[in-house]
Amino acid sequence: MTKPKVLVSDKMDPNAARIFAEMGCDVDVITGETPEQLIARIGEYDGLAIRSSTKVTKEILDAAPNLKVIGRAGIGVDNVDIPYASSKGVVVMNTPFGNSITTAEHAIALMFALARQIPEANAQTQAGLWPKNGFMGVEVTGKTLGLIGAGNIGSIVAARALGLKMKVVAFDPFLTPERAVEMGVEKGDLDTLLAKADFITLHTPLTEQTRNILSKENLAKTKKGVRIINCARGGLVDEAALKEAMDAGHVAGAALDVFETEPAKASPLFGTPNFICTPHLGASTNEAQVNVALQVAEQMADFLVNGGVTNALNMPSLSAEEAPKLKPYMALAEKLGSLVGQLTTGTVPRVSIHTEGAAAELNARPIVAAVLNGFLRVQSDTVNMVNAPFLAKDLGIEVREVKTEREGDYHTLVRVSVKTEAGERSVAGTLFSNAEPRLVELFGIKVEAELTGDMLYIVNEDAPGFIGRIGTLLGENSINIGTFNLGRREAGGEAVLLLSVDNPVTSAVLDQARKLPGVKKVMALKF
Numbered sequence: 001m002t003k004p005k006v007l008v009s010d011k012m013d014p015n016a017a018r019i020f021a022e023m024g025c026d027v028d029v030i031t032g033e034t035p036e037q038l039i040a041r042i043g044e045y046d047g048l049a050i051r052s053s054t055k056v057t058k059e060i061l062d063a064a065p066n067l068k069v070i071g072r073a074g075i076g077v078d079n080v081d082i083p084y085a086s087s088k089g090v091v092v093m094n095t096p097f098g099n100s101i102t103t104a105e106h107a108i109a110l111m112f113a114l115a116r117q118i119p120e121a122n123a124q125t126q127a128g129l130w131p132k133n134g135f136m137g138v139e140v141t142g143k144t145l146g147l148i149g150a151g152n153i154g155s156i157v158a159a160r161a162l163g164l165k166m167k168v169v170a171f172d173p174f175l176t177p178e179r180a181v182e183m184g185v186e187k188g189d190l191d192t193l194l195a196k197a198d199f200i201t202l203h204t205p206l207t208e209q210t211r212n213i214l215s216k217e218n219l220a221k222t223k224k225g226v227r228i229i230n231c232a233r234g235g236l237v238d239e240a241a242l243k244e245a246m247d248a249g250h251v252a253g254a255a256l257d258v259f260e261t262e263p264a265k266a267s268p269l270f271g272t273p274n275f276i277c278t279p280h281l282g283a284s285t286n287e288a289q290v291n292v293a294l295q296v297a298e299q300m301a302d303f304l305v306n307g308g309v310t311n312a313l314n315m316p317s318l319s320a321e322e323a324p325k326l327k328p329y330m331a332l333a334e335k336l337g338s339l340v341g342q343l344t345t346g347t348v349p350r351v352s353i354h355t356e357g358a359a360a361e362l363n364a365r366p367i368v369a370a371v372l373n374g375f376l377r378v379q380s381d382t383v384n385m386v387n388a389p390f391l392a393k394d395l396g397i398e399v400r401e402v403k404t405e406r407e408g409d410y411h412t413l414v415r416v417s418v419k420t421e422a423g424e425r426s427v428a429g430t431l432f433s434n435a436e437p438r439l440v441e442l443f444g445i446k447v448e449a450e451l452t453g454d455m456l457y458i459v460n461e462d463a464p465g466f467i468g469r470i471g472t473l474l475g476e477n478s479i480n481i482g483t484f485n486l487g488r489r490e491a492g493g494e495a496v497l498l499l500s501v502d503n504p505v506t507s508a509v510l511d512q513a514r515k516l517p518g519v520k521k522v523m524a525l526k527f
Contacts, residue, residue: 003024003025003026004024004025004026004046004047004068004301004304004305005025005026005027005028005044005045005046005047005066006020006025006026006027006028006045006046006047006048006049006300006301006304007027007028007030007041007042007045007047007048007049008020008027008028008029008030008031008049009030009031009033009038009048009049009050009053009054010031010049010050010051010052010053010054010073011031011051011053012049012051012073012289012292012293012296013289013290013293013294014029015290015293015294015297016049016073016293016294016296016297017029017297019294019297019298019301020049020297020300020301023297023298023301023302023305024301024304024305025047025300025301025304025305028045031053032053035055035057035059035060038054038060039059039060039063040063042060042063042064042067043063043064043065043066044066045064045066045067046066046067046068046069046304047067047068047069047070047071047300047303047304048064048067048069048070048071049070049071049073049296049297049300050070050071050072050073050079050080051072051073051074052074052076052079053079054079055079056070056079056080056081056085057081058081058084061081061084061085061088061090062088064088064090067088067090068089068090068091068303068304069090069091069092069093069300069303069304070085070090070091070092070093071093071094071095071296071297071299071300072092072093072094072095072296073095073098073292073293073295073296074094074095074098074099074283074292075094075095075096075099075103075283076094076233077092077094077313078206080092082313082314083390085314086314086386086387086390087387087390087391088387089383089384089385089386089387090386091303091309091312091314091315091386092312092313092314093296093299093300093303093309093310093311093312093313094296094311094313095291095292095295095296095299095311096152096311097152097295098288098291098292098294098295099282099283099285099288099291099292100152100153100156101156101287101288102282102283102284102285102287102288103153103231103282103283103288104153104156104157104160104203105160106231106257106278106281106282107153107157107201107203107229107231107257107282108157108160108161110229110231110255110257110276110278111140111145111199111201111227111229111255112140113255113276114199114227114229114253114254114255114274114276115137115138115139115140115199115227116135116137117135117137117253117274119276120135120273120274121134121135138198140161140164140166140199141164141165141166142165142166142167143166143167143198143199144166144167144168144169144196144197144198144199145157145158145161145166145167145168145169145197145198145199145200145201146169146170146171146193146194146196146197146199146200146201147161147168147169147170147171147172147185147193147201147203148171148172148190148193148200148201148202148203148204148213148214148236149171149172149202149203149204149205149232150170150171150172150174150175150179150180150183150185150203151172151174151203151204153203153232154170154172154201154203154204155183157201157203158170158183158184158185159183159184162184162185166199167186168183168184168185168186169185169186169188169192169193169196169197170183170185170186170187170188170193171187171188171189171190171192171193172187172204175187190213190218191221194218194221194222194223195221195222195223196223197222197223197226198223198225198226198227199226199227199228199229200214200222200226200227200228200229201228201229201230201231202214202228202229202230202231202232202233202236202237203231203232204232204233204236205232205233206232206233206234206235206236210236211235211236212235212236212237212238213236213237214228214236214237214238214241214242215238215241216238216241216244216245219238219241219242219245219250219251220245220250222250222251224249224250225250225251225252226250226251226252227251227252227253227254227255228242228251228253228254228255229254229255229256230254230255230256230257230258231257231258231282232258233258234256234258234259234260234261234262234264235260237254237256239256239259239260239267239268239269240268242254242269243268243269243272246269246272246273246274246275247272252274253274253275253276254269254272254274254275254276255275255276255277255278256269256275256276256277256278257277257278257279257280257281257282258280258282259277262280263279264277264279299311306323307323307327308322308323309366314386314390315369315385315386316363316365316366316369318363318366322362322363325362326362326363326366326367328431328434328435328436328437329359329362329366329367329370329414329431330366330367330370330385331370331437332414332429332430332431332437332438333353333367333368333370333371333374333414333416334370334371334373334374335374335429335437335439335451335527336371336374336414336415336416336427336428336429336439336451337370337371337372337373337374337375337376337416338374338375338377338378338451338527339374339427339439339442339451339525339527340375340416340418340425340426340427341374341375341376341377341378341379342378342523342525342526343425343443343457343523343525344418344420344425345420346420346421347420347421348397348418348419348420349396349397349398349419350397350398350399350400350418350419351371351372351375351392351397351398351399351400351416351417351418351419352399352400352401352402352415352416352417352418352419352426353367353368353371353399353400353401353402353414353415353416354402354403354404354413354414354415354416354417355367355401355402355403355404355413355414355415356403356404356405356406356407356408356410356412356413356414356415357404357405357406357407357408357410357411357412357413358407358411358412359412359413359414360403360404360405361405364401364403366385367414368389368399368401369385369386369388369389370385371414371416372388372389372391372392372399373385373388375388375416375418376388376391376392376395410430410440411430412430412431412434413428413429413430413440414428414429414430415427415428415441416428425443426441426443426444427439427441427442427443428440428441429441429451436450437450437451438450439451439498442487442496442498443496444489445487445488445489445494445495445496446487447485447486447487447496447498448485448487449483449485449498450483450500451525451527452500452527453482453500453501453526453527454500454501454502454503454504454505454524454525454526455498455499455500455501455524455525455526455527456474456497456498456499456501456505456513456522456523456524456525457496457497457498457521457522457523457524457525458470458496458497458498458499458513458519458521458522459494459495459496459497459519459520459521459522460494460495460496460497460516460518460519460520461492461493461494461495461518461520462488462490462491462492462493462494462495463492463517463518466495466516466517466518467484467486467497469516469517470497470499470513470516473509473512473513473516474499474501474505474509477506477509477512478503479501479502479503479505479509480501480502480503481499481500481501481502482499482500482501482502483498483499483500484497484499485497485498485499494520504524504526505524510522510523510524
């Protein structure tokens with residue numbers, strides 16, 4: 001079996017390469033290349049491990065037909081075109097927890113530096129000025145910290161602040177009242193936070209909703225004398241408005257580790273009294289650099305070798321423990337999606353995936369993605385588990401998920417239904433011995449069949465002699481039958497026949513089959 005090939009294109013801890021090798025990957029460490037050099041090289045690799053230097057653009061992705069996963073050692077993935085990677089079926093991972101403590105500690109350090117004006121005091125002292133009376137700081141004890149973003153890093157900052165005997169007001173749309181109580185913080189809206197906070201620290205991603213969240217308007221709502229820290233993302237703070245507020249004396253100080261444009265060669269804030277800046281050092285500790293490198297290597301190798309999906313930004317996570325249990329369900333789901341996709345013509349505005357019994361207890365998102373992968377593969381040979389949900393959305397297909405934990409006729413069942421111009425049509429399948437996918441219902445007709453290889457689907461009138469006629473026809477054309485699966489609505493009514501065959505059925509044979517007495521529909525299927 002060929003080992004997956006991984007390229008490490010940015011400098012990271014050398015132990016990452018060791019982990020790739022130990023987990024069964026071939027790895028090359030080639031850093032500092034130009035985009036043109038990377039484009040020329042990337043085609044042979046299954047995985048690409050990066051930090052912040054490599055920019056994974058549309059051009060690079062187009063040059064990487066074998067690429068399956070991109071791993072970013074760190075949190076931010078601004079340097080990866082995630083929508084285009086998704087459309088190409090490439091999983092994008094990051095390591096959101098490897099540098100959390102380091103970034104949180106940097107925010108606390110900057111808060112202390114602001115409170116006591118340490119950088120300016122240091123500079124003047126080293127210049128021989130001894131400015132003992134020139135710097136009057138403030139205590140943090142008893143002050144209110146406004147936390148914009150209460151996720152992983154924000155919650156660590158909150159815990160450290162509470163340890164310093166500060167009060168914490170948190171604004172985060174995803175923060176539940178129960179989680180706020182657990183964290184020991186006051187949950188508030190943004191205006192409440194702005195009005196109460198003596199210090200404000202930001203720990204939220206940069207989105208269209210959060211861009212310039214500290215705008216000129218919102219800075220005007222803050223308490224006079226507030227101090228602002230940003231170790232999250234440039235663009236969360238309107239730098240020109242912050243400069244104006246500091247010059248006016250409304251904002252007492254600010255500390256930024258990130259800027260809207262980086263590297264920040266110029267900023268309206270440079271030279272402003274009580275302004276502190278660092279060059280994006282939030283994750284820059286020895287411990288963090290080792291952690292993120294090891295994590296990205298473990299995650300990527302686990303995906304390439306075992307199928308585990310961890311910290312993916314464009315695909316449902318699938319742990320190494322979940323993967324073996326979900327694997328047969330995903331195989332079943334993909335086959336059911338493929339079957340209904342091949343048998344359905346015309347526009348499909350809705351696809352519904354219903355899990356029942358044991359299947360309903362599992363992580364449904366990989367099962368849904370597998371159904372869409374099978375269903376849409378009829379239309380595109382580049383569709384896969386990653387891009388199928390995105391492609392379905394682009395096509396205007398509504399995707400519904402339904403779970404029924406009680407058991408029906410089967411211990412476990414997956415049903416795929418599609419809305420068509422002719423009405424709702426569905427297929428259903430189960431697992432035999434908890435591992436073998438089997439079709440058990442086809443458009444309302446009970447039929448037990450293994451979906452595999454080349455198959456022939458026939459709808460006919462249930463009448464004596466038909467099976468003999470179809471068997472004779474295939475035999476005369478040297479087509480050997482592997483399995484023979486029958487189902488019918490009622491005696492003498494509509495029947496379906498699913499045959500697995502050893503050779504593809506040609507269009508000429510299909511035409512002959514359509515001319516047999518009682519035949520309503522004939523199609524060749526491929527799984």
